[in-house]
Amino acid sequence: MSTHETQFKQSAHKLLSVPGPVEVTDEVLFANAHPSMSHVSPAFAPVFGNCLRMLRQLLYTDKGQPFVIAGSGTLGWDLVAANLIEHGEKALVLNTGYFGDAFADCLEVYGAKVTQLGAAKVGARPSLDELEAALKKDQFKLVTFTHVDTSTGVLSDAKAIAGTVRRVSPSTLVILDGVCSVASEEIRMDAWGIDCVVGASQKGISVPPGLSITALSTRALAVLDNRESPIAAYFASYRRWLPIMQSYESGTPAYFATPSVNLIYALEASLNSIVAGPTSLEDRFKLHREASARFRKEARELGFETVAVEDDACANGMTALYTPQDVPPPALIGALAKRDIVIAGGLHKDIKTKYIRFGHMGVSVVERPTDVAKVMDALRESLAEVAPKSS
Amino acid sequence: MSTHETQFKQSAHKLLSVPGPVEVTDEVLFANAHPSMSHVSPAFAPVFGNCLRMLRQLLYTDKGQPFVIAGSGTLGWDLVAANLIEHGEKALVLNTGYFGDAFADCLEVYGAKVTQLGAAKVGARPSLDELEAALKKDQFKLVTFTHVDTSTGVLSDAKAIAGTVRRVSPSTLVILDGVCSVASEEIRMDAWGIDCVVGASQKGISVPPGLSITALSTRALAVLDNRESPIAAYFASYRRWLPIMQSYESGTPAYFATPSVNLIYALEASLNSIVAGPTSLEDRFKLHREASARFRKEARELGFETVAVEDDACANGMTALYTPQDVPPPALIGALAKRDIVIAGGLHKDIKTKYIRFGHMGVSVVERPTDVAKVMDALRESLAEVAPKSS
Numbered sequence: 001m002s003t004h005e006t007q008f009k010q011s012a013h014k015l016l017s018v019p020g021p022v023e024v025t026d027e028v029l030f031a032n033a034h035p036s037m038s039h040v041s042p043a044f045a046p047v048f049g050n051c052l053r054m055l056r057q058l059l060y061t062d063k064g065q066p067f068v069i070a071g072s073g074t075l076g077w078d079l080v081a082a083n084l085i086e087h088g089e090k091a092l093v094l095n096t097g098y099f100g101d102a103f104a105d106c107l108e109v110y111g112a113k114v115t116q117l118g119a120a121k122v123g124a125r126p127s128l129d130e131l132e133a134a135l136k137k138d139q140f141k142l143v144t145f146t147h148v149d150t151s152t153g154v155l156s157d158a159k160a161i162a163g164t165v166r167r168v169s170p171s172t173l174v175i176l177d178g179v180c181s182v183a184s185e186e187i188r189m190d191a192w193g194i195d196c197v198v199g200a201s202q203k204g205i206s207v208p209p210g211l212s213i214t215a216l217s218t219r220a221l222a223v224l225d226n227r228e229s230p231i232a233a234y235f236a237s238y239r240r241w242l243p244i245m246q247s248y249e250s251g252t253p254a255y256f257a258t259p260s261v262n263l264i265y266a267l268e269a270s271l272n273s274i275v276a277g278p279t280s281l282e283d284r285f286k287l288h289r290e291a292s293a294r295f296r297k298e299a300r301e302l303g304f305e306t307v308a309v310e311d312d313a314c315a316n317g318m319t320a321l322y323t324p325q326d327v328p329p330p331a332l333i334g335a336l337a338k339r340d341i342v343i344a345g346g347l348h349k350d351i352k353t354k355y356i357r358f359g360h361m362g363v364s365v366v367e368r369p370t371d372v373a374k375v376m377d378a379l380r381e382s383l384a385e386v387a388p389k390s391s
Numbered sequence: 392m393s394t395h396e397t398q399f400k401q402s403a404h405k406l407l408s409v410p411g412p413v414e415v416t417d418e419v420l421f422a423n424a425h426p427s428m429s430h431v432s433p434a435f436a437p438v439f440g441n442c443l444r445m446l447r448q449l450l451y452t453d454k455g456q457p458f459v460i461a462g463s464g465t466l467g468w469d470l471v472a473a474n475l476i477e478h479g480e481k482a483l484v485l486n487t488g489y490f491g492d493a494f495a496d497c498l499e500v501y502g503a504k505v506t507q508l509g510a511a512k513v514g515a516r517p518s519l520d521e522l523e524a525a526l527k528k529d530q531f532k533l534v535t536f537t538h539v540d541t542s543t544g545v546l547s548d549a550k551a552i553a554g555t556v557r558r559v560s561p562s563t564l565v566i567l568d569g570v571c572s573v574a575s576e577e578i579r580m581d582a583w584g585i586d587c588v589v590g591a592s593q594k595g596i597s598v599p600p601g602l603s604i605t606a607l608s609t610r611a612l613a614v615l616d617n618r619e620s621p622i623a624a625y626f627a628s629y630r631r632w633l634p635i636m637q638s639y640e641s642g643t644p645a646y647f648a649t650p651s652v653n654l655i656y657a658l659e660a661s662l663n664s665i666v667a668g669p670t671s672l673e674d675r676f677k678l679h680r681e682a683s684a685r686f687r688k689e690a691r692e693l694g695f696e697t698v699a700v701e702d703d704a705c706a707n708g709m710t711a712l713y714t715p716q717d718v719p720p721p722a723l724i725g726a727l728a729k730r731d732i733v734i735a736g737g738l739h740k741d742i743k744t745k746y747i748r749f750g751h752m753g754v755s756v757v758e759r760p761t762d763v764a765k766v767m768d769a770l771r772e773s774l775a776e777v778a779p780k781s782s
Contacts, residue, residue: 008399013426021427021652032653033424035404036412036593038733039600070601071626072461074648078626106625202427202649209430210461210601210651233624234497235462235469255738257465258593260601260654261412262423342429347646 008033014337017375018344019150019180019318019359021202021209024270025367028207031269032262039261040253047268048248048259054271055215058182058281059197061189064215067241068267070260071212073179073200075236077106079214080144080175080196082233083224087111089141092134092172094126095119096156097149098348103177107144110232115140122350123152123309128164135168142173142195147181151347153320153357154308155185162192173220179203182213183274184317184361186285195220204288204317205274206362207266279366288316291365291372295319295358298376302383307348307355317361322354326388329356335382341375399424405728408766409735410541410571410709410750412593412600415661416758419598422660423653430652431644438659439639439650445662446606449573449672450588452580455606458632459658461651462603464570464591466627468497470605471535471566471587473624474615478502480532483525483563485517486510487547488540489739494568498535501623506531513741514543514700514711519555526559533564533586538572542738544711544748545699546576553583564611570594573604574665575708575752577676586611595679595708596665597753598657670757679707682756682763686710686749689767693774698739698746708752713745717779720747726773732766 008030016023037044048068055066069075085091088111093104095118104114117126117134135143143165145156162174173195178187183204187197195217202209216224216238224238231237240256247254275281296306296314303324308314323329329345333356336343344359346352364371399421407414428435439459446457460466476482479502484495486509495505508517508525526534534556536547553565564586569578574595578588586608593600607615607629615629622628631647638645666672687697687705690712698711714720720736724747727734735750737743755762 008424010424010426013428016427016429018429020649021429023427029424029426033399033401033420035401035420036407036414036599037404038407038409038412038735040735041733070461070463071466072648072650075462075626078624081625109621109623109625109628200649202652208427208651208653209649210654212461230500232500233469233627234472234500235466235627236624237500257463258411258591258600259463260599260651261593262599263601263651263654342432344429344431 014340014342015371015374016342017358017360017364017371018342019203019357022206022359022361023363023368023371024206024208025273025363028266028269032208032266034262034265037261039258040255044261045248045251045253048264049251051264051267051271052245052249054275055213057275058271059187059189059215060191061215061217063218064189065221065242065245066213066215067238067245068259068264069212069241070210070257072209073198073212075212076179076198076214077103078233078236079212079238080198081107081110081112082236083231083238084173084196084220085110085112085141086227086229088113090115090138092117092140092143094131094143094145094156094161096125096146096152096154098151099146099149099177103144103146121309122348123154123307125154125156125313128160131161131164132168135165135172140169140172142175144175144177146177147185147187148315148317150180150318152307153315153318154313155315158187158194159192162194166193173223180315180318184288185315189215189217201263201267204361205267205270207263207270210260210263211267273367284366287365287369288361291360291369292316292319295360295372295376299379302380307351318357318359320355320357323356324387327383327386329353331386332356332382335385336378339378339382341378405731405733406762406765407733408749408751408755408762409733410594410748413597413750413752414754414759414762415597415599416664416754419657419660423599423657425653425656428652430649431646435652436639436642436644439655440642442655442658442662443636443640445666446604448666449662450578450580450606451582452606452608454609455580456612456633456636457604457606458629458636459650459655460603460632461601463600464589464603466603467570467589467605468494469624469627470603470629471589472498472501472503473627474622474629475564475587475611476501476503476532477618477620479504481506481529483508483531483534485522485534485536485547485552487516487537487543487545489542490537490540490568494535494537512700513739514545514698516545516547516704519551522552522555523559526556526563531560531563533566535566535568537568538576538578539706539708541571541709543698544706544709545704546706549578549585550583553585557584564614571709575679576706580606580608592654592658595752596658596661598654598661601651601654602658664758675757678756678760679752682751682760683707683710686751686763686767690770693771698742709748709750711746711748714747715778718774718777720744722777723747723773726776727769730769730773732769
């Protein structure tokens with residue numbers, strides 16, 4: 001560690017407790033301030049390679065192929081839609097909130113025929129029986145689900161969904177939208193049979209936004225290989241990126257488009273602590289489950305209700321809460337901001353004005369767990385301040 | 392400026408003299424290490440807005456619309472190909488190197504019918520007469536040219552090309568690939584009639600890589616508005632990003648996909664010094680022209696030849712040089728690396744093993760002009776070290 005690095009400390013700032021971007025460590029920010037490096041320099045190649053190897057560990061996959069591409073998490077939907085399904089083929093989208101609608105929209109842009117399987121109400125999930133029935137009715141090229149829908153805080157049962165698809169329709173690809181779940185929820189690509197994980201840097205991975213992080217199973221790679229029609233995108237072509245990832249992983253730089261060099265240094269710094277730090281991956285997920293359960297319990301004691309209907313459908317890296325009657329979200333958000341805590345307002349169109357959203361993932365749960373308690377204390381004070389006094 | 396900011400200084404490192412990524416200032420790196428911020432926070436919105444306003448100044452456009460999107464420069468080609476031309480329509484690509492071939496490739500992926508107009512030899516440019524003849528032979532939806540082709544260091548005459556297209560085929564859109572020219576070469580969108588500029592953060596703009604920076608003229612916006620077919624991409628849809636840019640510019644955050652918050656802080660820091668710093672824009676371009684002319688002159692005195700055939704076709708932000716006979720590029724690159732100077736090898740397939748490439752743009756020309764002299768001194772020493780001694 002250089003002298004500069006030990007001296008560097010990020011500026012004092014409001015505590016960010018939204019469901020992404022999340023707080024990051026000083027080490028990660030310092031890595032993001034790495035002096036300029038050539039993307040094809042011998043010094044940078046192993047950094048990129050390390051990221052790919054550590055992502056494989058994070059996703060519990062032996063031969064899956066991670067991809068790190070400059071872009072938002074949303075770019076991952078284009079990667080799926082342009083590469084893993086062809087014009088006119090069918091996709092089943094399990095919908096647990098805003099991000100299901102948007103993923104469906106993206107798939108349709110590329111010519112997929114989309115069936116959406118929604119839930120009975122906002123905060124609920126489509127059942128496994130409904131999934132099975134849908135799979136029996138139609139042959140789908142792929143099924144997508146939002147592992148954690150950031151608009152509702154609903155957690156999907158990834159293992160059970162993948163298991164059902166594998167059993168009922170073995171050739172259908174299972175696509176997990178993990179933008180808000182990678183590194184805060186357990187994802188076992190190989191054991192559960194997940195074919196594609198769509199992720200991003202600014203959530204559980206605890207790096208500033210700007211990286212699309214995805215991974216394909218060997219089965220998905222074979223589907224890519226055996227396409228009949230050309231891939232319907234250039235920058236978002238997995239086929240163009242595959243040799244680049246393989247080359248960097250082998251230690252040799254290669255060029256298709258300039259990668260986000262500094263963000264990749266930051267990614268390496270964060271994955272080092274996620275995958276090879278003092279807290280095991282298993283413990284990391286356990287800490288998220290515990291922090292979330294505690295957060296929910298204390299919030300309920302204050303009179304909040306989770307948007308997620310069932311307790312085991314509550315995400316472990318974030319929570320969406322209906323505010324108590326007569327407590328308008330903006331007042332609460334403002335009262336928290338006065339206490340230097342930043343939380344998020346509503347996003348789902350049907351309930352937008354009725355609820356608030358908190359992030360509790362990554363650094364704020366594992367490396368600096370006092371963050372969550374600080375947020376809860378501030379929420380308690382803020383509620384007392386803004387709630388109408390009963391006379 | 393906070394205490395942290397005044398203390399922050401990037402680590403000692405090799406001087407990066409490749410044609411991008413380029414050296415960046417401590418202020419830019421420190422901004423890239425900004426503590427985590429929500430992309431929809433009231434504090435971040437004006438930062439994004441400032442970037443858009445300053446990009447408009449940088450590109451000399453009054454009503455053109457800049458777009459800052461997470462991605463590589465390459466994503467800009469998809470933005471053009473998916474939004475500004477429809478399936479089966481014709482594109483004319485002026486080719487001055489590797490990046491012409493690649494842009495043509497991208498256009499074809501989206502269904503454009505591409506005609507390439509190449510030069511007589513590597514390092515030359517298609518003539519304006521040839522352009523005029525091509526425009527008279529066919530009706531093209533758009534013409535693209537690489538303002539500076541990073542593979543050859545060839546500068547295209549943007550003003551003359553745009554003038555010719557406007558005169559001969561007024562309804563054809565003029566697309567300037569400025570990834571390696573924005574902020575190191577003068578680009579007057581409105582006065583010259585440029586309809587789209589495709590850029591990136593890591594070249595003349597002097598910010599780490601990871602931002603696709605593009606701009607559309609009002610004419611291009613009208614073409615976007617009047618498309619007959621749907622836009623063939625989701626993340627790369629200008630129509631989805633347009634209201635987001637407009638909203639951030641008006642000071643109100645909006646959401647389509649999470650922007651690269653930290654890189655946008657870095658972009659603001661760099662544009663502040665480019666557009667509102669002590670050196671005027673006009674002087675900035677003049678400094679680049681002078682640095683480049685001096686660099687070429689000194690290199691020629693050492694026995695190097697520019698890949699660009701004509702002197703007024705030599706880029707002002709980079710130079711590609713054939714090494715003298717019997718001096719293999721790898722030996723020279725290695726000798727420079729020993730002196731802590733990083734330069735680039737060949738990229739153009741026809742001459743790959745015969746030449747080397749230098750960047751001299753942005754910070755290394757304006758804020759820290761000694762960089763270029765340092766590189767030239769090291770080149771002189773390195774040549775003396777590796778050139779075969781005449782007996």
